[in-house]
Amino acid sequence: MILPDLKTRIADLDTADIARHLDDKGWAVVPRLLDDAQCQALKADYGSDGLYRSTVHMQRHGFGRGEYRYFRYPLPDPVATLRGAFYPLLAGIANDWWAAMGRTTLFPADHDSFLAQCALGGQSRPTPLILRYGAGDYNCLHQDLYGALHFPFQVAILLSRPDEDFSGGEFVMTEQRPRMQSRPHVVPLGQGDAVIFAVDEAPRQGTRGTYRVKLRHGVSEIRHGERFTLGVIFHDAMWDMADRVGFEPTVSLHPRRFSRPLP
Ligand SMILES: O=C(O)CCC(=O)C(=O)O
Ligand SMILES: [Fe+2]
Numbered sequence: 001m002i003l004p005d006l007k008t009r010i011a012d013l014d015t016a017d018i019a020r021h022l023d024d025k026g027w028a029v030v031p032r033l034l035d036d037a038q039c040q041a042l043k044a045d046y047g048s049d050g051l052y053r054s055t056v057h058m059q060r061h062g063f064g065r066g067e068y069r070y071f072r073y074p075l076p077d078p079v080a081t082l083r084g085a086f087y088p089l090l091a092g093i094a095n096d097w098w099a100a101m102g103r104t105t106l107f108p109a110d111h112d113s114f115l116a117q118c119a120l121g122g123q124s125r126p127t128p129l130i131l132r133y134g135a136g137d138y139n140c141l142h143q144d145l146y147g148a149l150h151f152p153f154q155v156a157i158l159l160s161r162p163d164e165d166f167s168g169g170e171f172v173m174t175e176q177r178p179r180m181q182s183r184p185h186v187v188p189l190g191q192g193d194a195v196i197f198a199v200d201e202a203p204r205q206g207t208r209g210t211y212r213v214k215l216r217h218g219v220s221e222i223r224h225g226e227r228f229t230l231g232v233i234f235h236d237a238m239w240d241m242a243d244r245v246g247f248e249p250t251v252s253l254h255p256r257r258f259s260r261p262l263p
Helices: 004-011 015-025 036-047 079-100 111-120
Strands: 027-030 052-057 067-071 129-133 138-142 153-158 166-168 171-176 183-187 194-198 201-206 209-219 222-225 227-233
Touching (some): 015 027, 015 201, 036 129, 079 201, 129 138, 194 209
Antiparallel strands (some): 027 194, 138 209, 153 227, 201 209
16 A cells, blocks of 8 residues: 555655765754654554564564564565655665765665565565664664665654654664774654664765765664664565674774766
């Protein structure tokens, strides 16, 4: 089922404004994308075992503390609508970023074609997920890379109310910069807000051309209550379990400077 209102809302978003925020910070917020009822329904479905292909206890893998569940195909709504509607909006920005970083592959305009590319490379397990944290839980800085192929953006939607359902539990990102100290970001989110953010690398303009920064995201400790998030990742996964990348390299990023290709 496609949710026409949600689909139209996403299609009507100001792509240029989102691109500016992503270029500037590596993330952009869409306020109140899901309403209370949609957030409640997603949270209530956390216990519906049949919707999920696997459940991950983060502590067992050293990913932090808390739990998440990967949806199985076919994705339920609004997850399917969100994934299908955000992809075309972001594919153009993704192609601009890839070109700025000197990469030649192009992202197709529709999500089904991109998923077909993932499947050809052995990545066919669905990656959208719901995360649940209680008091004392947190999510270590990581990247949701599940194979050789990845789409450069993902979306997370906060399903709980800050200060009412939970306190603490802020969505954080670090931006690792070549030969510079890392820059922290704390993204302010209310219930139903969506944050679009960079999965891995982002291009930045320097005085000597474009350079790359590496982004990781996570969640600070929940002080009280319960916090749920819906995560929408556009590439499918090669692995069966919760593989994700989070290790800090022990050496600084190789600078990899290059210039924007000529038009
Ligand atoms: O709970 C959060 O806000 C972070 C979710 C996350 O790591 C993701 O959606 O990939
Ligand atoms: Fe994540």
